[in-house]
Amino acid sequence: DVKVTQSSRYLVKRTGEKVFLECVQDMDHENMFWYRQDPGLGLRLIYFSYDVKMKEKGDIPEGYSVSREKKERFSLILESASTNQTSMYLCASSLYPRQGGTFGSGTRLTVV
């Protein structure tokens, strides 16, 4: 069964901490995405990558960065966590860049 695996289901971090969210896919997909999901706002794209070492800003990249050193792994980094980054974070990978693909189970991040 194809999978997108996010390293943590729940995280609690303190304001100002550097936070790493890891995502690994086993489908050999070129395209990987990071979203955050908040009530009433839906899914919002943070960053995406169409290839190894390549990254593009999505709609809300401020306060975030990403790393894609290997095809199967796409990491989201919160440089200095703030309370307004408390959210559900979802990673996805897809065969085609303009098709929603397979999502991970999500990471519920709380910043205190």
Place this chain on the structure above:
Amino acid sequence: TQLLEQSPQFLSIQEGENLTVYCNSSSVFSSLQWYRQEPGEGPVLLVTVVTGGEVKKLKRLTFQFGDARKDSSLHITAAQPGDTGLYLCSGGGADGLTFGKGTHLIIQP
């Protein structure tokens, strides 16, 4: 800017009833996907439609892509409590990938 409007935003019905939810846009999409998401979980892909007028069936769920590829509908026959969840549509177009905000569906036993 591509927008996908989903309606209704919330729907609560009794087990056994039929329902239809909609995903509409003024933009043309090359493909459209439907997902179901349960609380605390990631969205699970149900179907992808790519051809205008295309109809796909998944057990009691029927998905239709509009002829002009600007809209889609999801019809559920004889809804069951296990159908409860957030239904999301997403479309790929000239501006990239767009998600609707979803329809919250509750099926009461």
